[in-house]
Amino acid sequence: xSSTSLPTITEQRALAYAQKPFAILSFLACxxxxxxxxFKRPEKRKRLYHRLMLAIFICFLPLSIxxxxxxxxxxxCTYLVFGI
Amino acid sequence: MPTPTPWAVGxxxxxxxxxxxxxxxxxxxxxxxxxxxxxxxxxxxxxxxCTSYVILYVHILISFFSLPNLDVGLRNNFQEQKYVWIEKxxxxxxxxxxxxxxxxxxxxxxxxxxxGFCRNDIxxxxxxxxxxxxxxxHATEKYSxxxxxxxxxLLIGTVxxxxxxCTFEKIQRKHDDAIGxxxxxxxxxxxxxxxxxxxTGLYLASFWFxxxxxxxxxxIRIFNGSISYNLVIVSDCIFSFQGLIIMVIYFVLQxxxxxxxxxxxxxxxxxxxxxxxxxxxxxENAARPKRASMRNSIRAFSFRIFGKCMIWICMSMI
Numbered sequence: 001x002s003s004t005s006l007p008t009i010t011e012q013r014a015l016a017y018a019q020k021p022f023a024i025l026s027f028l029a030c031x032x033x034x035x036x037x038x039f040k041r042p043e044k045r046k047r048l049y050h051r052l053m054l055a056i057f058i059c060f061l062p063l064s065i066x067x068x069x070x071x072x073x074x075x076x077c078t079y080l081v082f083g084i
Numbered sequence: 085m086p087t088p089t090p091w092a093v094g095x096x097x098x099x100x101x102x103x104x105x106x107x108x109x110x111x112x113x114x115x116x117x118x119x120x121x122x123x124x125x126x127x128x129x130x131x132x133x134c135t136s137y138v139i140l141y142v143h144i145l146i147s148f149f150s151l152p153n154l155d156v157g158l159r160n161n162f163q164e165q166k167y168v169w170i171e172k173x174x175x176x177x178x179x180x181x182x183x184x185x186x187x188x189x190x191x192x193x194x195x196x197x198x199x200g201f202c203r204n205d206i207x208x209x210x211x212x213x214x215x216x217x218x219x220x221x222h223a224t225e226k227y228s229x230x231x232x233x234x235x236x237x238l239l240i241g242t243v244x245x246x247x248x249x250c251t252f253e254k255i256q257r258k259h260d261d262a263i264g265x266x267x268x269x270x271x272x273x274x275x276x277x278x279x280x281x282x283x284t285g286l287y288l289a290s291f292w293f294x295x296x297x298x299x300x301x302x303x304i305r306i307f308n309g310s311i312s313y314n315l316v317i318v319s320d321c322i323f324s325f326q327g328l329i330i331m332v333i334y335f336v337l338q339x340x341x342x343x344x345x346x347x348x349x350x351x352x353x354x355x356x357x358x359x360x361x362x363x364x365x366x367x368e369n370a371a372r373p374k375r376a377s378m379r380n381s382i383r384a385f386s387f388r389i390f391g392k393c394m395i396w397i398c399m400s401m402i
Contacts, residue, residue: 011313015200016094018317019324026327033331048168049123049283053334055175056119060327063112066105067324070201073097073105 016071023068030064033057102202106195107186109203114182116326117237120291122174123284199316234295242288279341286333294326 007015037044037054044050097105189195195202297319304312 007313011317014317015313015320019200019320022321022324022328026324029328029331033334048171051171052119052123052174053330055178056116056330057327059112059116059119059178060330062108063116064324064327066109066112066201067320069105071094073101074095074202075097075099075102075196 019067020070023064026060027064027068030057030061034061103190103195106202107190109201110186110189110195111179111182114185114234115178117234117291117295118178119174120287121237121240122178123287199313200320235299238291238295242292283337286337287330290326290329290333294323294329297322 034054034057037050037057045054297315301312301315301319304310304315
């Protein structure tokens with residue numbers, strides 16, 4: 001539903017919580033990817049492709065944490081939230 | 085004194101926590117697609133030009149007019165040591181601009197709560213607590229620099245794949261005309277290129293999948309002047325899922341490549357970098373002692389009608 005009005009309570013809740021399970025899955029996946037390339041199969045890091053993949057996993061790890069935390073770190077009493 | 089609203093869900097932080105979240109998000113949100121695009125290093129030298137985003141913007145136009153010369157991977161016969169120097173520039177390119185933007189945003193307005201998490205999308209001219217309509221109007225009108233940069237990166241990756249496919253056709257034609265050892269070499273190159281195109285294409289598909297809803301959302305805001313909150317929710321969920329998708333693709337491709345290696349590498353024990361890329365290397369590999377299991381299987385064969393010479397030629401060709 002397109003909207004020019006402010007989000008409803010349900011939409012606000014969905015915006016705050018819907019992404020969290022996916023962020024947890026991504027966090028676990030990236031953690032395993034890092035563990036796999038750093039400790040389990042370090043010999044793979046001889047290839048540039050695997051090093052780039054390691055960089056991607058490392059890059060997405062903090063992103064997944066940020067997406068999981070979501071609105072929890074927003075300033076208390078924030079009236080409304082906008083943006084992407 | 086701002087009044088708490090019933091729909092301010094779960095907010096427990098302060099300006100510092102919000103700034104930290106926005107800062108981290110800004111850096112990695114921009115670096116992530118850059119790494120994605122960098123996966124095409126196996127095929128193109130577009131990223132050779134991407135040592136900084138500024139240079140990238142200028143060169144992307146030039147690149148379109150020099151596509152036939154872009155395939156570093158092919159020119160170097162996929163010998164990694166010849167283009168491994170680009171790695172440091174990829175890391176520098178991935179973090180240089182995001183870091184600069186994040187620091188600038190922190191120094192100027194700081195970060196504020198956006199939909200779902202803290203970002204620097206809020207306008208300083210609006211009253212953060214009491215002027216929701218002001219923020220709303222900016223949110224629907226603003227052209228995000230982030231989306232622009234990500235769009236460029238998407239474009240690079242996609243162009244790379246197109247170039248790869250075009251080059252694949254070229255190799256295919258060359259392969260059809262080749263004879264003897266040249267044909268073998270061309271066949272090997274073709275197989276490698278196909279594998280690379282498949283890998284890069286798969287990663288790019290997942291990249292488009294992750295960003296497509298976000299791009300649509302931004303376009304709706306710009307052209308329609310409204311926000312579809314449901315689309316924002318869906319796009320956030322899909323983007324959050326990207327980490328798992330990448331890992332699944334990575335391991336599926338690993339499995340696939342291991343299977344192929346088991347079928348193809350019956351004889352050579354050499355590492356990838358020393359594989360049969362040139363005639364000299366093929367001869368070197370042929371001169372290596374064969375695996376015991378292979379020797380036994382040859383001995384076990386009762387009718388050696390081709391003799392040792394023919395076996396040597398066959399092994400050289402493999």
